Every structure is written in structure tokens, then in C-alpha cells.
Amino acid sequence: MRKLSARILSCILVVASLPAVGPDISSAADYFVSTNGIDDIFSNDGLSPTSSWRSIAYALQNVSSGNVINVGAGEYIESLSITNRITINGTNSFFSTNPPFERHLSATVIKPYFTNNANFPMVVLVETNGVTIQNLTIEGDADANGMPDISYGIYSTN
Numbered sequence: 001m002r003k004l005s006a007r008i009l010s011c012i013l014v015v016a017s018l019p020a021v022g023p024d025i026s027s028a029a030d031y032f033v034s035t036n037g038i039d040d041i042f043s044n045d046g047l048s049p050t051s052s053w054r055s056i057a058y059a060l061q062n063v064s065s066g067n068v069i070n071v072g073a074g075e076y077i078e079s080l081s082i083t084n085r086i087t088i089n090g091t092n093s094f095f096s097t098n099p100p101f102e103r104h105l106s107a108t109v110i111k112p113y114f115t116n117n118a119n120f121p122m123v124v125l126v127e128t129n130g131v132t133i134q135n136l137t138i139e140g141d142a143d144a145n146g147m148p149d150i151s152y153g154i155y156s157t158n
Contacts, residue, residue, distance in 0.1 A: 028066040033059050035074035056080055056088065056110070071136060073107035079114050081125045090136025108136040115142045115149035122152035129158045 029047065037052035038044045041062060044051040049072070053059050057078050059069045065085040073091040082088075090108030112123045123138045138153040 028068070029063075030068045030070055031059050031063055032070050032072070033076075034072035035076070060084070060086070065130075071108045075109045075111065077111050077113055077142070079112055079120055079123060079125075080110070081127060082131050083127050085128055085130030087132040087134070088136070089134055092135040106135050106137040109139055110136060111139045112142045112150045117150075121150050122155040123150060124154045126154060126156040126158070 031046040032049050032052035033046070033054070033056050034049065034052040035054070037046075037054040039054045039058040044053060046053045046059060046062065052072065053062075055078055056069065056071055056076055057080055060080060060082060063069060063084065063086055067084075068087045068089060070089045071091065073093075090106045093105050093107045110123055114120050123140065124133065126133075133154065140148040140150045140153060142149045
């Protein structure tokens with residue numbers, strides 16, 4: 001009986017010493033994308049506005065779950081697939097006018113890379129839960145002819 005108790009105790013100690021499973025929130029980082037950035041991890045690490053990446057798609061390939069991608073003002077021609085639990089923050093602009101007309105507008109605009117593509121009929125494909133997208137505008141008219149070139153702005157499979 002003592003050998004069995006010792007084995008159970010040693011199993012409990014081994015399990016208690018294993019690392020926790022799940023995203024490491026302590027390693028979450030903010031990354032930056034801007035229209036004048038460079039998509040090269042060797043020259044830009046994306047960790048500050050002065051070392052930002054150029055495309056949101058490049059940032060999505062290089063960040064981990066729990067990270068935040070801050071996207072600067074400007075127009076981005078991209079089709080995005082999100083597979084990590086991340087946050088994408090656009091740049092919010094506040095227009096102060098008469099109180100009933102005050103409003104916030106996004107200075108970050110994403111337009112589709114693909115037009116009328118049956119295989120990717122959206123600008124943003126979200127393939128996981130836990131994704132936050134805020135303070136940005138998604139336009140479906142890539143060629144500015146007044147007609148939508150995609151079926152969905154954001155499409156989630158969850």
C-alpha cells in the first residue's frame with residue numbers, strides 16, 4: 001500500500017510541475033503596420049511604429065495568439081486569413097463638430113486584393129474564435145467602379 005501511495009504522490013508531483021497549457025499571456029506583444037513599413041523580419045521587427053511592417057497579411061504570418069496588430073492610417077489592398085486569436089486595431093479619427101454630429105471614423109481602410117474570386121469572396125476570413133477587429137473600414141469595391149467586388153467583408157467559419 002505504501003508503494004502505491006508513493007507512486008500516486010510522485011505522479012501528482014510530476015503533473016503539478018508540468019507547464020500550463022494555453023497561450024502565454026505574459027508574452028503578448030503589440031506589433032505595428034503602416035503604409036511606409038517594410039515586410040522584412042530581418043530589417044523590421046514590427047514592434048514599434050518606426051520598425052513597422054507594410055502589410056497586415058505579413059503581420060498575421062509573424063504574430064502569435066494573444067498579440068495585437070496596430071494598423072496605421074492609410075489604404076491597404078489585402079485579402080486576409082486570420083488563424084490566431086489576435087486583435088487588429090485600426091486608426092480611429094475623431095471629428096469634432098456640433099455635438100449631435102460628432103463621430104468617430106476609421107482612418108484605416110482595407111480593400112480586397114482579389115476581385116470577383118469565387119474561391120476567396122471576402123476581404124477578411126476569420127478561421128478561429130477569440131479574434132477582435134476594431135476601428136477600421138472594410139470596402140468591397142477594389143476597382144472604384146461603384147460595384148462590390150466581393151460577397152463578404154468579414155467571413156467567419158466559427
